[in-house]
Amino acid sequence: MSTATLPVLALPAPLVLLPTARLTLPIPRAAGEVLLELIHETETQPVVAAVPLVSSDPPALHPWGTAARVVRLVRPPSRTSKQPFLLTLHGLSRVRILDEGKGTFSPASGVVERTVEYVTADGAPSQESIATFKAAAHKLLDRMAQDSTQQSRKDSYNKIANMLDELSDQRVPWMADLLVAGLNTEHGDRLDYLQAVTPEDRVKRATELCVKHASISEVTRKIAQSVDESLSKQQKEFFLRQQLAAIQRELHNLTRGNAAGPPPLVEGTAGGRSELDDDEQAEQDDMADVRARIEAMAHGSEERKMAVREWRRLKRIPQGSVEHGVIRNYLDWLTSIPWPSSANTAQTSIALDKLKDRTFLTNARKQLDEDHFGLEKIKKRLIEYLAVIRLKGLQEAERDAQNAQIEAPQSPEARSVALVKAGPNTEVHQQGAVTKVSPPVVSQSPPHKAQKRVKGPILLFVGPPGTGKTSLGQSIARALDRPFQRISLGGVRDEAEIRGHRRTYVASGPGNIVQALRKAGRPDPVILLDEIDKVGQSNFHGDPAAALLEVLDPEQNHSFNDHYINVPIDLSQVLFICTSNTLETISAPLLDRCEIVQLSGYTYDEKMHIARKFLLPKQLQANGLTAEHVKLTEPALLHVATHYTREAGVRSLERAIGAVVRHKAVEWAEHTDGTRKGEYRAIVEEHELEKILGIARWDEEEREREERRGLVYGLVVTGMGEGGILPVETTVVPGSGKLRLTGSLGEVIKESGELALSWVKAHAYDLYITKTRFQDPLKVQDPVDIHLHLPSGAVKKDGPSAGVAMTCAMVSLLTGACVPSNVAMTGEITLRGRVGAVGGIKEKVLGAHRAQVTKVILPWSNRKDVEHDVPLEIRADMQFVFVRTIQEALEAAFGKGVIGWRRNDVLVESRL
Numbered sequence: 049m050s051t052a053t054l055p056v057l058a059l060p061a062p063l064v065l066l067p068t069a070r071l072t073l074p075i076p077r078a079a080g081e082v083l084l085e086l087i088h089e090t091e092t093q094p095v096v097a098a099v100p101l102v103s104s105d106p107p108a109l110h111p112w113g114t115a116a117r118v119v120r121l122v123r124p125p126s127r128t129s130k131q132p133f134l135l136t137l138h139g140l141s142r143v144r145i146l147d148e149g150k151g152t153f154s155p156a157s158g159v160v161e162r163t164v165e166y167v168t169a170d171g172a173p174s175q176e177s178i179a180t181f182k183a184a185a186h187k188l189l190d191r192m193a194q195d196s197t198q199q200s201r202k203d204s205y206n207k208i209a210n211m212l213d214e215l216s217d218q219r220v221p222w223m224a225d226l227l228v229a230g231l232n233t234e235h236g237d238r239l240d241y242l243q244a245v246t247p248e249d250r251v252k253r254a255t256e257l258c259v260k261h262a263s264i265s266e267v268t269r270k271i272a273q274s275v276d277e278s279l280s281k282q283q284k285e286f287f288l289r290q291q292l293a294a295i296q297r298e299l300h301n302l303t304r305g306n307a308a309g310p311p312p313l314v315e316g317t318a319g320g321r322s323e324l325d326d327d328e329q330a331e332q333d334d335m336a337d338v339r340a341r342i343e344a345m346a347h348g349s350e351e352r353k354m355a356v357r358e359w360r361r362l363k364r365i366p367q368g369s370v371e372h373g374v375i376r377n378y379l380d381w382l383t384s385i386p387w388p389s390s391a392n393t394a395q396t397s398i399a400l401d402k403l404k405d406r407t408f409l410t411n412a413r414k415q416l417d418e419d420h421f422g423l424e425k426i427k428k429r430l431i432e433y434l435a436v437i438r439l440k441g442l443q444e445a446e447r448d449a450q451n452a453q454i455e456a457p458q459s460p461e462a463r464s465v466a467l468v469k470a471g472p473n474t475e476v477h478q479q480g481a482v483t484k485v486s487p488p489v490v491s492q493s494p495p496h497k498a499q500k501r502v503k504g505p506i507l508l509f510v511g512p513p514g515t516g517k518t519s520l521g522q523s524i525a526r527a528l529d530r531p532f533q534r535i536s537l538g539g540v541r542d543e544a545e546i547r548g549h550r551r552t553y554v555a556s557g558p559g560n561i562v563q564a565l566r567k568a569g570r571p572d573p574v575i576l577l578d579e580i581d582k583v584g585q586s587n588f589h590g591d592p593a594a595a596l597l598e599v600l601d602p603e604q605n606h607s608f609n610d611h612y613i614n615v616p617i618d619l620s621q622v623l624f625i626c627t628s629n630t631l632e633t634i635s636a637p638l639l640d641r642c643e644i645v646q647l648s649g650y651t652y653d654e655k656m657h658i659a660r661k662f663l664l665p666k667q668l669q670a671n672g673l674t675a676e677h678v679k680l681t682e683p684a685l686l687h688v689a690t691h692y693t694r695e696a697g698v699r700s701l702e703r704a705i706g707a708v709v710r711h712k713a714v715e716w717a718e719h720t721d722g723t724r725k726g727e728y729r730a731i732v733e734e735h736e737l738e739k740i741l742g743i744a745r746w747d748e749e750e751r752e753r754e755e756r757r758g759l760v761y762g763l764v765v766t767g768m769g770e771g772g773i774l775p776v777e778t779t780v781v782p783g784s785g786k787l788r789l790t791g792s793l794g795e796v797i798k799e800s801g802e803l804a805l806s807w808v809k810a811h812a813y814d815l816y817i818t819k820t821r822f823q824d825p826l827k828v829q830d831p832v833d834i835h836l837h838l839p840s841g842a843v844k845k846d847g848p849s850a851g852v853a854m855t856c857a858m859v860s861l862l863t864g865a866c867v868p869s870n871v872a873m874t875g876e877i878t879l880r881g882r883v884g885a886v887g888g889i890k891e892k893v894l895g896a897h898r899a900q901v902t903k904v905i906l907p908w909s910n911r912k913d914v915e916h917d918v919p920l921e922i923r924a925d926m927q928f929v930f931v932r933t934i935q936e937a938l939e940a941a942f943g944k945g946v947i948g949w950r951r952n953d954v955l956v957e958s959r960l
Contacts, residue, residue, distance in 0.1 A: 054097040055086065056145065056162045057135075058109060062235035064242060065098040065114045067139040068222065069229030072120075080133025082159040083121055093117050097143055097164050100239065112242050114139045115166065139229075142167050142245065172217040173251040181220065181251045184258035185212055185227055191265045221247040224254035231261050341383035351387050351615050355379065378551065381558055381566070381613065388571040388618045403441040409434055412527045419523035420516055421657045426509070426645050430524060433505060433623075503602045504572070504623035508580070508639075510631055511647030512770075514697020517627040521576035524625065531573040533564035537592075541584030546595040548612035558612040561599055561619070572621035580638075581628040593635050600624055600641045648890045649696030649770055651919055652898065655689050656682070663702045667709045677730055678712045680705075684734045690898070691744035692737070694770050696891070704741060708732055711740045753869040753899075758861035760941070762853030763874035763892035763904070764845070771888065771895030773872050775839060776850065776857045783833025785826035791838030794846025801836055803877055804854035807934060808862065811881075816948045817862045825862055834858060849886040851877035852905065855934055856941045867941045872896045873905035881934045885909035890917040896926070903927045905940050 057079060065071045075083075086094045099113030116137035124131040143164040172178075186209055193205040208227070215223055228241055237257060244250045342359060345352035358375050365372045405411075412434050416427045509517040518534070525532035540546070549556035557563075564575050577600075583593045598604050599619065607616035626642055628634060650658065668674060680688075688708070693700040712732065718724035738744070753761065758778040765771050781788075787805050789798050812818040812825040826832050836854060838845055852875035860867055874892055876884040885907045893914065896904050906914065908930040914923065929940040938947050 051146070051163055051165045053161055054095060054115065054143070054164050055082065055159045056097045056099050056109065056113070056164075057083075057137075057159055058107075059098055059100045061101055061103055062238075064100045064235065064238035065116055065137060065139045066225055066229040066238065066242060067114055067141055068226045069139045070119070070136065071098070071116075071139070072134065072136045074132040075135050076132060077124075079159045080121065080123060080135070083118060083133075083135065084123065087118065087121060093119065095140070096137070096159070097145065097162065098137055098139070099145055100242075109145055109162075110239065110242075111145055112239075113143050113145055113164070114242070115141050115143045115164070142242065167245050169246045171247055173220060173248045175217075177248060177251045177255070178217060178220050181224065181255045181258070182212055184255045184262065185209075185223075188227075188258045188262040188265075191262050191269075195265060195269060221250045224250050228254050228257055231257060233257055233261065338379050338383055342379075345383075345387060349387070351382065351385075354615050355382055358382070374551070378612075381562070382615070384566045385562060385613070385617065386565060386569055386571045388621065403438050403445075408438055415527040416523060419526070420520060421661065422650070422654050423516070423520065423647070426507075426520065426647075429505075429507070429643070429645065430527065434528070503620050506600045506602065506624045506626065506642045508626040508628060508642035508644050509647055510628050510644055512649060512696035513629060514695055514699035515647045515649065516697070517647060518576065518578055521574060521625045521627075524623070525574035528574060528623070530623070531568040531570055532576070533568050533573055534576045534578055535560045535564055536578045538579035538582040539584065540592050543592050543595045544611070546592050546599065548610040550611050551614070556612055558610050561608070562610050562613060562617065565617070565622075571618060572623070574623045574625065577624060577626045579628070580626040581630055581633045593638055597637055597641065600626070600638065602641075648888075648917065649894065650698065651894055651922070652686065652689055653919070653921070655698060655701060656685060658698050659685055659689070659701060659705060663698060663705050664709075667702065667706045671706070671709050671713045673709060673713055673716065677716055678709055679731045680708065681731065681733055684732050684737060687734045687737055687744075688741070692741055694745070694766075696770050708737070708740055755866050755869045757864055757866055758857055760853045760857040760860060760867050761869070761872045761901070762850050763872050763896055764847075764849070765888040765891045765895075766843075771891030771893070771898075773896055773899045773901060774845075776853045777837045777839070778857045778861045779835050780832045780861065781835050782830065783826075784831050785824055786833045788833055788835045789837075790835070790841065792841050792844050793838065794844065796848050797838075797846050797850055800848065800851040800876065801854050803851055803879060804858055805834065806879065807855060807877065807881060808858045810879075812862070814950045815859060815863060816950065834861065847886075848876040848884075849874050849888075851875060852883060852931075852934070852937050856938060859938060859947065860942075863947060865942050865946050868903075868943075870900070870902045871905065871941055872899075872901045872903075873937065873941060875905070875907040875931070875937065877934055883907045883931050883933060883937060889913040893918050893922060893926070897922050901926070903929065903940075905929045905931060905937055908932045 057075070059065060059071075059073070063071065063073060083094070083096070086096075095115055095117050097113045098116045100110045101107045102110050116139050118135065119138050120134075120136040122134040124133070143166055146163040146165060173181075189205045189209045189212075193202045196202050196205065212223060228238075233241075237260075241250070241253050241257065244253050339359070342352065342355045345355060358379055362372065362375045362379065365375065409431060413427070413431060416430065420427075509520065511517060521534070522532050544559065546559045546561065548559035548562060561575070565571070565573070568575075577596075580596070583596070585591070585593075598608055602620065605619035605622075608619045609616055631639060631644070664678075664680065665675070668678060685705075688704050689701055692704045695701070712730070715724065716728060719728040732740075753775075758780075760776045761773045762776050763771065764774045787801060789801050793801075808815075808817075809825060812823070813821040817825045818828060826834065836857070838850075852873050855877060856867055856873065859865070874886055876886055878884065889906065889910050890913065893904060902925075904926055906928060911928075911930045914928055931937040931940055935949065
């Protein structure tokens with residue numbers, strides 16, 4: 049035995065270099081640089097000690113290694129490259145590592161020098177060991193030659209077997225090293241074989257490894273043969289279908305003329321396969337997913353019982369049966385609904401830490417204010433709902449914490465105190481927990497924990513189109529941090545679209561409510577029922593409006609029954625928001641279940657804010673411009689709102705702003721292309737609007753009023769929800785004392801004209817129109833007719849709000865007094881001379897303010913509407929006169945003392 053100092057190269061697991069073997073491995077740059085210097089210093093190939101690492105903390109060198117010659121060293125192409133060196137070693141002999149040497153070893157240090165001892169053992173193994181080794185080696189080589197599919201490998205194995213027969217006894221250990229080095233053995237077996245020094249020990253260990261490897265190879269071959277023989281019909285069909293799919297793809301490519309290569313990969317494909325291809329594994333995964341969702345349902349619940357029953361039926365029915373597909377589709381729907389009693393509903397409620405946040409309500413208010421301008425009543429109602437949710441959530445959390453504290457193991461003293469506080473119905477477990485004992489309850493199913501959640505209100509937004517009813521629902525969902533789903537009810541005429549179809553029908557399915565719940569994925573979404581006033585009426589398909597009664601009843605919708613699901617579904621946590629343009633077409637029982645929130649038209653001040661904050665940025669983004677490219681002045685924006693749009697909402701205003709932005713987009717594109725002469729002006733002024741939008745649709749005819757006999761201005765609400773003033777014109781024409789009404793009037797407004805004339809005739813003597821009490825004012829001298837006309841005859845007019853204006857117009861016509869042009873009025877009258885309340889006060893007042901009317905006469909019953917609905921800045925600019933009788937209205941319209949009135953002069957005529 050001899051010693052020498054060699055550079056030691058650590059081999060990471062599972063690498064082990066044995067004598068007679070070659071090994072190529074990447075090494076760090078530090079070790080590569082050391083070996084490169086060593087090659088340059090020596091004329092021959094240097095020798096290093098390849099020592100495997102032992103898995104320890106930190107890693108250490110194994111006491112045994114192999115002296116190896118450096119056959120080849122490949123360095124990276126550049127010094128700055130991070131690629132490692134590539135080293136090829138050839139094992140020579142075993143060495144034992146001594147502790148003496150230079151440098152401290154670490155896995156990152158690369159190469160260190162150590163003193164090694166060459167271990168040589170002369171002699172030959174015993175004949176018995178040699179015979180056993182040769183037999184095991186022959187068996188292994190024959191097995192490997194049979195299993196190999198390459199002819200070159202078979203020839204190599206046969207060549208080694210021939211060499212094995214011709215070996216001398218002295219060369220048998222060398223052959224053992226060579227054979228073990230070529231086997232794919234485990235790391236531990238290689239380390240044990242590396243420590244074998246004597247020829248006898250090396251041959252015996254090699255024999256054991258050959259026998260072990262031959263047994264593993266034989267077992268592997270038997271398993272593979274068994275699997276091949278047991279290849280089922282389904283597996284063969286799978287492979288054939290894969291080949292058929294590949295052939296069809298190639299034919300499809302040839303048909304389309306796409307000969308450049310395989311079809312491009314799209315989302316959902318892998319390796320050229322499409323998600324549309326038939327895959328049995330996907331079917332099994334889907335069934336496993338359904339089973340997992342059934343397991344997640346609460347034990348003892350109705351939905352779990354139904355799911356288990358249908359699952360058992362599904363397993364008994366053949367897969368190719370039609371009933372199998374029906375049950376499978378039903379289970380998909382049943383398990384996809386977010387049941388409130390399921391195990392995963394902890395994610396469906398608002399997080400407790402969010403409820404504990406003191407800024408919870410502040411953030412909700414901020415969200416609502418960012419999305420919508422104004423609408424204070426709606427925001428107030430939603431903040432109340434959020435406050436109730438927060439308080440209830442905190443109370444439940446506190447109650448759960450107290451229950452958990454009572455049920456926790458306690459000391460004897462604490463247990464006695466808890467028993468006194470808990471009351472007589474308690475019991476003590478062995479662990480020391482105190483639990484309330486409830487009286488026995490008779491139930492068909494296991495009792496569940498009562499869930500006292502806040503019931504979602506049913507809000508009904510009523511208002512003209514374009515006032516933000518639908519978008520307000522999305523804003524509410526964002527403020528509540530809940531999913532939002534919209535169901536359009538316009539034109540729905542089948543009850544099954546709400547409640548679902550029976551499972552007996554072909555292609556049956558659940559209703560829109562269940563579909564919205566499935567899409568939301570939570571039991572407490574915000575569901576918007578849009579256009580509820582346009583639901584179809586009762587017919588042979590059923591009554592869809594009646595089907596909504598259960599959905600929109602907070603006292604009943606905790607057990608909503610869909611015909612398809614046929615299991616009670618809890619809708620009490622859902623926040624339903626309904627929208628409608630009118631209340632006339634909604635049935636009374638359905639209307640009774642909703643909280644009605646009126647959305648009237650926007651004022652021009654509100655429209656300006658909405659246009660600046662929402663509409664203009666939206667149109668700029670939609671047309672590829674920024675705020676620097678288009679700047680609308682305030683007069684220009686107000687001119688667009690007043691002369692090009694007349695609506696309660698802002699849709700037409702948004703379209704007009706979009707037309708302006710598109711016009712500027714064309715100018716900017718031509719400017720950037722260099723085809724437009726002159727500079728680009730981003731500012732849009734009022735005088736440019738006629739060139740961009742054309743002639744204004746509404747002019748200033750409302751402001752060009754005149755003061756004349758028989759002319760009075762009334763207040764109206766148009767069909768678009770916009771308020772305005774309408775002149776009531778009267779004149780005297782020859783006739784027979786009748787009233788003529790023109791202007792496309794409805795029955796109600798015609799009756800108002802008849803009432804006004806009857807009242808004027810009854811009080812003509814009091815108004816100094818006639819000289820006697822029973823004289824007809826239309827037949828005083830020559831018989832005349834009164835012609836009453838409302839302009840814009842093509843527009844249909846109706847409604848009980850023109851009685852006061854018609855009465856004042858007839859009094860003006862018959863007395864000669866004129867009503868000032870800055871006065872407008874509204875209100876209905878009775879035969880007794882009372883003034884009744886009317887609707888649309890906010891819209892009418894806003895229309896009067898826009899027409900620069902300074903004095904408005906309103907019924908006394910509508911004074912609260914003015915205080916609550918009309919903005920403060922509008923009330924400050926106008927004078928409001930609230931009247932109870934026609935006499936007060938006449939005095940307010942004509943002025944005090946203008947119209948004479950006989951109050952105390954009573955004439956009694958005797959006929960005796």
